[in-house]
Amino acid sequence: MAAENQLHVTFRDEDIESLRKQMLSFARLQLDDEHLAEDAVQEALAGALKNASSFSRQSTLKTWVFSILRRKIADVLRGQYREPVREACKECSTDDDELFDGRGHWQAGATPRRWGDTHELADSTQFWQVFDTCLEALPAEQARVFMMREFIELDSAEICASLELSTSNLHVLLHRARLKLRACLSDHWFEREA
Amino acid sequence: MLSCEQATRLLSEGQDRTLTFPEKMNLKVHTAMCSGCREFGRQLGSLRTLIQEEKDAGPAPGKK
Numbered sequence: 001m002a003a004e005n006q007l008h009v010t011f012r013d014e015d016i017e018s019l020r021k022q023m024l025s026f027a028r029l030q031l032d033d034e035h036l037a038e039d040a041v042q043e044a045l046a047g048a049l050k051n052a053s054s055f056s057r058q059s060t061l062k063t064w065v066f067s068i069l070r071r072k073i074a075d076v077l078r079g080q081y082r083e084p085v086r087e088a089c090k091e092c093s094t095d096d097d098e099l100f101d102g103r104g105h106w107q108a109g110a111t112p113r114r115w116g117d118t119h120e121l122a123d124s125t126q127f128w129q130v131f132d133t134c135l136e137a138l139p140a141e142q143a144r145v146f147m148m149r150e151f152i153e154l155d156s157a158e159i160c161a162s163l164e165l166s167t168s169n170l171h172v173l174l175h176r177a178r179l180k181l182r183a184c185l186s187d188h189w190f191e192r193e194a
Numbered sequence: 195m196l197s198c199e200q201a202t203r204l205l206s207e208g209q210d211r212t213l214t215f216p217e218k219m220n221l222k223v224h225t226a227m228c229s230g231c232r233e234f235g236r237q238l239g240s241l242r243t244l245i246q247e248e249k250d251a252g253p254a255p256g257k258k
Contacts, residue, residue, distance in 0.1 A: 104197025111230035118240045122247035175206040
């Protein structure tokens with residue numbers, strides 16, 4: 001009992017249990033098979049909790065765990081339909097027309113403006129709420145690589161190996177994630193209407 | 195001359211790998227003239243620092 005509690009000092013057992021329930025109802029919807037759903041949740045949760053100490057907030061952990069679960073479910077579905085394991089990088093296409101014009105320059109209104117003082121922002125619960133919402137709004141694969149890079153602090157080679165991504169696809173995903181995340185933080189925190 | 199899209203791509207990659215000398219020079223030329231990309235670069239640094247500080251601070255309870 002005590003040993004189990006030490007495994008995830010940051011998160012209470014009831015937090016994990018409630019997370020597991022949310023994952024299970026999500027997996028059931030996608031897989032339509034109770035057994036497969038439970039297996040996927042179990043595997044995703046076990047894999048995710050190995051890195052739980054990288055996430056000090058429950059909401060970030062949730063985003064992380066769900067990104068892993070989505071991938072597990074995709075693997076299961078892919079196995080059922082006998083599709084090739086490696087698929088094209090769906091989220092790698094250039095889709096940032098709202099940020100850049102045809103010549104690759106900032107669109108009017110999208111140009112980054114100064115954030116101002118970020119000291120002591122790390123202590124602001126409200127800031128991290130906005131941050132989590134912005135992170136969740138990213139396409140799943142982008143959020144996942146961003147968290148692997150910035151929260152778990154894996155290097156590019158480790159991320160590429162574990163996700164079977166090419167380095168160039170990884171860099172595209174991280175670029176898109178950072179563009180969108182900083183735009184979202186500007187809109188909803190740094191330049192929000194008072 | 196880099197476009198802003200290319201410049202931000204290099205600034206992002208600079209967080210994940212060491213840029214080559216020509217890449218750094220191209221970026222310097224671009225950011226000297228482009229305040230948007232200059233801010234983008236600063237903000238990537240701020241983001242990394244914030245996430246680091248938040249992780250160091252530990253679990254949420256006990257925070258202001």
